[in-house]
Amino acid sequence: MFSTLISPPVAPAARARFLQLLDTALTTRQFVRLTLGKYRGSEPGLERLLVRPVQLRGDACLQLVYRHTTKDITKNHPMSEALAVLDDLLGPAFQNAHLHTRTQEVQLTVKEKGGRDKSLLRVGKATSVEDGAADDASDDEDGAPAHNREKHRLLSLDRPFWTDLGVTTAQHQLIPAMSRKWRQINKFTEVFASAMAASPLANAPADRPIGVFDFGCGKGYLTFAMHDWLRAQGRVPQVTGVELREELVALCNDAAARHGLDGLRFDAGDVRHYTPVGLDVMVALHACDIATDYAIDFGLRAGASIIMCSPCCHKQIRPQMKTPPLLRPMLQHGVHLGQEAEMVTDSLRALLLDAAGYDTQVFEFVSLEHTNKNKMILAIKRAETPDGHADTVRAQIAAIKAFYGIREQCLETLMAARTPTPH
Numbered sequence: 486m487f488s489t490l491i492s493p494p495v496a497p498a499a500r501a502r503f504l505q506l507l508d509t510a511l512t513t514r515q516f517v518r519l520t521l522g523k524y525r526g527s528e529p530g531l532e533r534l535l536v537r538p539v540q541l542r543g544d545a546c547l548q549l550v551y552r553h554t555t556k557d558i559t560k561n562h563p564m565s566e567a568l569a570v571l572d573d574l575l576g577p578a579f580q581n582a583h584l585h586t587r588t589q590e591v592q593l594t595v596k597e598k599g600g601r602d603k604s605l606l607r608v609g610k611a612t613s614v615e616d617g618a619a620d621d622a623s624d625d626e627d628g629a630p631a632h633n634r635e636k637h638r639l640l641s642l643d644r645p646f647w648t649d650l651g652v653t654t655a656q657h658q659l660i661p662a663m664s665r666k667w668r669q670i671n672k673f674t675e676v677f678a679s680a681m682a683a684s685p686l687a688n689a690p691a692d693r694p695i696g697v698f699d700f701g702c703g704k705g706y707l708t709f710a711m712h713d714w715l716r717a718q719g720r721v722p723q724v725t726g727v728e729l730r731e732e733l734v735a736l737c738n739d740a741a742a743r744h745g746l747d748g749l750r751f752d753a754g755d756v757r758h759y760t761p762v763g764l765d766v767m768v769a770l771h772a773c774d775i776a777t778d779y780a781i782d783f784g785l786r787a788g789a790s791i792i793m794c795s796p797c798c799h800k801q802i803r804p805q806m807k808t809p810p811l812l813r814p815m816l817q818h819g820v821h822l823g824q825e826a827e828m829v830t831d832s833l834r835a836l837l838l839d840a841a842g843y844d845t846q847v848f849e850f851v852s853l854e855h856t857n858k859n860k861m862i863l864a865i866k867r868a869e870t871p872d873g874h875a876d877t878v879r880a881q882i883a884a885i886k887a888f889y890g891i892r893e894q895c896l897e898t899l900m901a902a903r904t905p906t907p908h
Contacts, residue, residue: 499606500576503584503593506608507571510586511538511547511564517585521571526578530554534579536571541682550639557639557717561682587611639674639714642667646709649740666706674710676850676863677766677793684790684865686765694723694748696763700756700780701772702726705737711768712749726751727759756780761787770795778895781834781862785841785900792843792864795850796834799827807890831862833882833894838864840878841900 510516519536530553539548539561547567551558562570575582576595584591592607647653652663652670659667681687686695695715699708708726715722728734728751737751752759756769757779767784769777770793777796784792803826808816816822831847838845843864850861882897 499593499604500595502606503582503591504568504572504575506586506589506591507584508568510584510589511568515586515588517587519571519585520583521574521579521581522583523580524578525580530556534574536567539679539682556719557641559678559718585611639678640671640710641713644709644713646713646740646744646746649736649743650704650706650709652706670706670710672850673707673770674714676861677711678714680766680791680793680863680865685868686790691719692721694721694763695765697722697724697766697768698759698761698764698783699724699726700759700767700769700783701776702728702733702737702751703730704733705740705751707768707770708737708751709740709746709749711766712746716748722748723763724749727754727756729753729755756783759783764789766791766793768793771797773798774800775895778834778899781838781864781896782899784864785838786903788866790866792838792862794834794862796827796831796860796862799823799830801893801895802826802830802833802889802891805889805891805893809888827860829885829889829891830894831860833885834896835862835864836878836882836885837894837896837900838862840875840882842867842870842875 507516507519516538521534521536522532524531524533531551532554533552535550535552537548537550539546541561544563546561546563549560549562549567549570551560575593580595582593584593588611590607590609590611592605594605594607596604642653642659643657645657648655648657651660652667653659689695697708697711697715699705699711702708705726705728708724712722712724715724726734726737728737731753734751734753740746741749741751756772756776761783764784764787767780767787767789769780772780772794774797777794781792781794803823806822806826806829808822812825816825835845835847844867845862845864847860847862850859885891886894
């Protein structure tokens with residue numbers, strides 16, 4: 486696998502060369518991931534360290550995931566600080582390091598035999614890794630890279646509740662038909678983790694409960710995933726799935742109780758009539774038409790730090806839209822008019838969230854229902870809003886509505902009903 490073998494007689498030279506290659510990969514933005522394995526330190530249960538690049542508040546950082554037997558602990562560091570941490574850990578604690586860049590695979594194996602250093606540095610060309618492959622397993626005792634690994638995920642397949650939900654077999658092996666779903670669950674968890682890191686909840690005390698409500702949770706894949714991820718970070722999850730179908734509510738509650746998952750429950754209910762208690766994060770994926778607006782308003786009423794929606798079935802705006810003369814040649818086709826109505830609807834929702842004090846993004850997201858409905862609206866409550874900003878955004882909303890002849894948008898109506906009329 487490795488085309489070049491470098492075996493210096495002195496271990497510090499191999500180690501120093503490895504750290505130099507790591508620094509270069511980070512500086513040139515070629516870094517993909519790093520795994521430290523073969524742990525020989527004193528921390529109970531620690532198996533390996535997984536390192537990947539992340540962006541936090543616009544700054545490039547490294548995320549270090551300390552993988553234990555029963556939990557994961559995640560710490561984010563600025564680049565320079567992270568390099569110092571890795572320098573301290575490499576050798577004394579972890580005997581093996583496997584670095585992936587866009588062009589190379591580099592592996593350092595720290596060995597000592599008879600008082601002599603036998604450390605090896607292997608440098609080879611990068612190999613392509615399929616989306617379903619992985620590198621979060623440790624290397625073997627001789628430092629050779631393991632093959633056919635599962636790609637590093639924020640979630641682990643060995644959690645027994647995945648078997649109850651039909652994701653894995655009794656032996657905790659991924660059921661082939663669920664491979665796409667598993668990738669999607671992990672993609673959502675990545676978005677959720679990034680939102681947590683950028684929200685006011687990031688600085689909350691570790692013992693403060695984090696209230697998450699997942700509306701239209703279905704079979705609870707994401708609900709269980711968020712609870713599991715929060716618990717792995719050492720947080721106190723209070724996660725509730727809300728679903729209309731009582732048979733699914735019973736299934737999920739049985740699984741949560743069977744595995745002793747404190748702070749996880751499922752209720753039968755509708756977002757339009759549900760009363761929030763201790764809500765920090767509001768999730769509603771594939772809520773049909775104005776159900777998305779009710780879900781967003783629900784989050785706003787509760788003062789949520791994070792609002793995550795994946796809209797579906799944009800029906801309210803389209804019948805109201807009057808095609809502006811300039812756009813008539815384009816929008817004479819029904820498919821284009823539908824796409825335009827979808828864009829206008831979600832743009833208005835994003836602007837209304839912005840005016841309400843949230844930094845808002847609209848981006849493509851992997852669909853959890855295997856359809857082309859793959860858009861997500863992510864809103865994170867900002868610490869403060871500049872004077873006059875809300876008025877400017879409201880003026881933009883009014884101009885868009887006037888341009889298309891829109892009389893009413895559900896979220897705006899719900900928000901206005903809660904706003905006192907000025908005297």
